[in-house]
Amino acid sequence: MKLTKFLAGAFIGSILLSACSDDDDFTGEIDEPLGTYDNGILVLNEGGIGTVTYISEDLQTSEQAIYQAVNSGDDIGAYAQSIFFDDDLAYIISNGSNLITVVNRYTFELVGKVDSGLNVPRYGVVENGKAYVTNQADFSTNEDDYVAVINLQSLEVEQTVVIGNAVEFIEEEDGLLYIQNATYGTGNYISVFNPTTNQVENTLTTADQLNSFEIEDGIIYALSANSIQRYHINSLEMISAVDFSFGTQENPLSAANLDIEDDQIYFTVGTSVYRMGINAEEAPEEAVLTYNSNSAYGVMYGFEVEDNRIYIADGGDFGSDSFVEVYDLQGNLLNNITVGVGPNGFYFND
């Protein structure tokens, strides 16, 4: 433990030094780092106690538990769920501690915390100076699931809006908020929430077992266990759908982790990544890549496609440090990097 403390101390020292020089030398050039953790990838590890791993853009160096290191041992709470951003600020959600830790996304220095009014917070988004964060509340019922409206100046929850259905991902598009009403493989709705009235204006019914959704150029792409569907964002009418039948009849596999990047739809099935054109009418047959995992539950625990790279996080055994893998778009492994316990998401400081 003493050694870790020493290392942490040395680490903080190095950050302070580099932070100073950054400030002095800042010239406004685009590539000039805005902090120690600029120009790199942030991996959120849910924990136990959540941590954030920083990986440099070239994938050659990484640093564990950067928040703890910068903020003298303080931590971001139990079961870190997700991060959302607003300009230079990162809002790190801990669902086990009902906590949002606000940091500068480039230096990871603590700015403030939202520590009341939350109840199992999951995902958030910022719109018009306020944060909207989904909360699962009591696990035994979906009736009390709500959206917390947070004043970003005071970091207080100023209003809670009960949705009356499960709440999970939240995404902003043209001033409206789209909330996924499906968790843990059950549910098939997306609610359209108007932040000016704080009311659900409309509800989209998707195929069963909705896993994730994304909005791109006026179309809502909804990924369910066995299909992907496209809907008009205004009329909520279905445009088209592509059915999947992955796995075998005895052991069907579900699709998960939708990500649309450069007019390609990416998703995962088991340990494989699949890709199809954004308008494709047929399901892809060949996987882009397949990786090795010993973790049944933590397979593809985090997934992202960004700047011509595919990022995969493996949950491991949830009792020890796990790994992430980065591939190019052809499916060639670029690197395998050790991160923290239960990595579940990638965020990019570029």
Next chain:
Amino acid sequence: MKHFIRYILFFWVLNSAFSQTDSITVLEEVLVIPTKLKEFSTGQTLTSLQDSLLLQNKPSLISALNFNTPIYFKENGLGMVASPSFRGTNASQTAVLWNGININSRFNGQTDFNTINTGSYDAINIRGGGGSVIYGTGAIGGTVHLTNEVDFKKQFKNRVYIGYGSFDTYDLRYQLSAADKNWSTKISFSRNQSDNDFEYIDADRKNLNGAFYNNSLNAVFGYQFHKNNTLKFYSEVFESERHFSLIRPSENRTKYEDVSLKNLLEWEVSGKKITSIARVAYLKEEYKYFPNIETESFTFGAANTVIGKYDFSYKFSKKIKLNAILSHEYTDGEGSSIPQNERNISSGALLLKHLVNEKWAYEIAARKELTNDYESPLLFSFGTGYSFTDFYKLKLNVSKNFRIPTYNDLYWATGGNPDLAAEEAMQYELGNEFLFSNFKITLTGYYNDIKQMINWVPGSSGYWTPKNIDEVATYGAEFLLNYKKQFDRHLFAVNGTYAYTVSENKITKKQLIYVPYHKVTGSIYYAFQDLFIETQALYNGEVFTRSDNNSNYNLDAYWLWNAGLGYHISKNFTLGGKVRNLLNSDYQNVEDRRMPGTNYTIYLTLNF
């Protein structure tokens, strides 16, 4: 409280008619050890904590055992859920017996050592190693025996213990013992409560939402029709409410309620050659967990268990005894996530004890269970002891033991696996016992090979499911030391334990988390005339908290010291005080669960 005082005064007055000349020196006692345990522990080592010693510890079972045995404990914060690791095994591999009845939860197979108030018992006996042949499921790491004694010796005694300590902690224990030639009764009431709002060491924070209380009412009745025909009834009601301590102030405040009821009727008839004991037990366990105390919603589990047991022994001679035990257990349980299920388990066991001569004894035993709910192996044990000299005895024990799948394992609504088999453990131990002048030293080496260990793993359907997949080898050494010397008006006693424990997952070759390689306990007691002082020490070695044994996340080793001082003001009054965690160690035995620094208790004991 007013009534309580009046009640005490009432007995106080009554008492003068029955005044006794009992010794008040705490260590001069006959050890209370159940007959079966005494007879059938060949090749194993027993530790006995008598009630005088229990009074010097906090009332929870974890406090009584932590400073006096090699068992390692995980406690989720002071007073919170506490589970043992005995000889490197897990929480469901230590069986807790209440007057011979296995009381490990039918839901998770464990006993929460903070839901037993030791104020009700005459002794707690601890035996390391296997014991499933007699004591059933979970007797792998060892067994803990909560013992009430029925004594047909004319007496009328009351004992009141009142303790008050830091964090507004109350510890009240009352016991009435009344008996005559042919009847006997003992009634105990214990209450323990605490605000448990200690300040964290070196942090500007308090322990939040940690308040708890528990009440335990225990009654024992015995009636002797004649010397060889006795009826005994034991009963206990335990009720507690614990708010679970928060790690961070923003977390939801939770609480947990436990209610348990234990009853046992025992009828013993003995002759010259035979002893026949019929038992009927009824156990009830019930818990409610409130995940957010702001709301009314809770999850629960409730189980009723009826056990019928017939125990027959036949003495072929003074040296050979054969013992047959037949039992049937019926459980009816359900919970928020467990559909109502009934379970029947029948078992038969045969035991033979042979005292070959003054130096040599052995025992051999086997047990088989019949049930439809899981696969159960044939269990056996062999134990022997040989005294080479007056001061040296060698002991050997080999046994096969098991831990049966629990209600949670079998019937949990999402993931419960009806195809589970029992965990099986092949166990070997070799003990050396040295006795000279006032010393007793025991050195035991053991090896346990545990197979088909049930572990909840992620299943293909997206939820966790238990499987018989883990294999663990636990091995190590235990060293026990007792020293007692009495001279003039001095009494000096020393007890010490050291355990070296390896608990290795045989597939990953890693030490199991929360099993320290080293644990040391020690206590010294010194009395001179009416004054006594005592000190206790505990060392827990570093433990891993990550399954890959990444040492960056280890919990540090720590030392705890306690010291107490007491004075027998008169034959009936003892006044004392105790300081715990003298070094103000900032320690944790579960990650992020802070524990209190230096804290104090004062107490008064009245015997009348």
